[in-house]
Amino acid sequence: MEVAIEDSWKKELEEEFQKPYFESLVQHLKTEKQAGKIIYPAGKNIFNAFNTTPFDHVKVLLLGQDPYHGPGQAHGLCFSVQKGVPPPPSLVNIYKELKADLGVPIPASGDLTHWAQQGVFMLNASLTVRAGEPMSHSKIGWATFTDAVIRKVSEHKTHVVFILWGKFAQEKASLIDASKHLILRSAHPSPLSAHNGFLGSRPFSKTNEYLAAHGIDPIDWKVDAV
Template identity: 45%
Template sequence: MDPHEMPLFDLPTDTSAIDPYPFASGLGEAVASGHMAADWAEALAPVEGELIALAGELETRRASGEQILPAPGNILRAFVRPLAEARVLIVGQDPYPTPGHSMGLSFATLPALRPIPRSLKNIYTELHEDTGAPVPVHGDLSAWAKQGVVLLNRVLTVAAGSAGSHRKLGWEVITDTAMAALAARGGPLVAILWGNDAQSLAPALEGIPTIESVHPSPLSARRGFFGSKPFSRANTLLVAQGAAPIDWSIPVIPPRN
């Protein structure tokens, strides 16, 4: 970078090795610290014990030298906005395993990251072709979350450099309960399920309109993701349920949280 050029985004200070897990003492702590909306805490109350146990396991792993992603304050990011405001659910697998990438929302990245991961780049290509929105210059999807798009990974943490390493650690119980709460609440709601892992959850979302296609990964995007028009289709389904559509465009400067 030219020494006279200012960066477009602030680079956050990494304190992930020392920050406490905001759910270590339970859901009340997560709500009080602003890491979870109160109605999500109510929905997840049946699995509060499992969440506390997860915090203990993560702390043990961190103490042994494992780098855990994303940063503790971002792990519950999908639950910051109220459940009552949810309009679209987009299910991912687990966070990006490269330090500096994941920020707690499925498919999203920290705003300063370059280049954008290939799956997200493919999502942006389809977004442009589907809606005409400009191709975003960063990977922060907070603008979607603020409109009620629940960007939920099935597993909310990962060990740095080891994709899928925290599967079966216990997160599936938490996120299954979250999706059950969405299904029980009902519409207006649309679920976007990309890839076999996400589509396997469709029975748990019975009664919720779903949009399904292959995953946007470079390995599969050309086999049915491109041209699937998930964004315009989601808006059509929302309007049919009496809800406002999502503005899928991504601002050049991400919203402050």
């Protein structure tokens, strides 16, 4: 099956696209659309994380769980929202930690494309969701696909920083070879858990220290203005 995805990712994932589970996943999405269901993000943005951060450029893998399920929010980068959309609560806490960690002023924009363009691969475990129904596509095959993506990054690259926020993300640590990558774990930035170890965890400076120590250009964590 042909999937519109950046060439270096297409090469890495060609086998996955040919597997029966992926064919079933695509058919599931088509069936829901034909039934009038609204699915986020828009089709052109489902693989936005892959198209903005080619496999060859990945320095950091930031793992989210599910796309935002409100109108106009999701655009295929975990934790990020489209320009002009106010930052959701988890992203507000990410910005608070960013300011505390590196002194970066809290931006008005919630669009994190600038991070993705520098090598922060912003992967959600599910790449789609039905409008207003969180986790509605978590069982249709995306987890099989994104687990394979995490394994590919772990196996075929070195010195990548994997940022795992919250219990769900941390369960993916078993897919990562910790002998050649850095795994940063903390509580999730959600208002329900941010005070249990996310705030004060300094993931941004720790990421850049690790990258610099291995001769890799650090990330400019500033967020472009709206």
